[in-house]
Amino acid sequence: MGYGLCDRSVLTLEEAKQVADAERRRNLLVCETTIGLCDKSLLTPSEAEKVAKIQKEQNHLNCETGAGSCDHSLLSPSEAAEVKELEREHNLLACQTGRTLCDRSLLTPAEAEEVAVAEHQRGLLACKTNSGFCNDSLLNPSEVRMLCYRDETATLGLRSWGHFLRSLLVGP
Structure with a gap:
């Protein structure tokens, strides 16, 4: 896990200990900052507990923001309910702003009407300002x-x- 070839056979006992300690610290840092790229078998029990907590928090943040991968199975029931509501709100915003990530099947009838009004207003604005795509057949x-x-x-x-x-x- 070092930065190059290391012939450990030429190291003194103290140097070998320092190299092993540096590799362990590097691995811990990778475990704390990057999901999936660390060797958890090299962690002490307290380090493994700390890393698990960090990864759970990172997963929760990913689920809340929609940035990064989200493993819903790692969420508590209250976190899962919160994330479900945030995902619904993210989808509604995507639909209201005309983003391609909009899933209309998840909208309530009232939200679908709200989205249709927003789309119509965007289309009218495009026609008024001659910017964007103006489909005058929708006016x-x-x-x-x-x-x-x-x-x-x-x-x-x-x-x-x-x-x-x-x-x-x-x-x-």
Whole structure:
């Protein structure tokens, strides 16, 4: 577990002890900071207990934040209930903001309606600002009229300055 080849046969007893101690400390550090990459058989009982506690806390944090792997079987019943609620909230937020990680099947009917409203508002905003994807077939008639009026007004404003864009003109 060292950083290179080490010929232990040329070490003094004291040097061999220092190398073994350094390897043990390195292994402990790896166990404390990185899940799955340590040799737990090299840990003392108190170190193993400390590492198990750290890994349980790290798993709980991963489950709460959705960052990293989460082993639900390591959670207590109260932690599992808390994590389930947080996962529901993370999913709702993903759906509300249009992220691809949204699982609509997990939404309540009220949440699904809320998400539909948010999607519609994002679509309308994209059409109003000409940024993002504007699917005008999803707009209601009053929104289409409002956008057409805005485009006509913009065209008239440009025309008064001696400029106009033919593509913005609506009708003859």
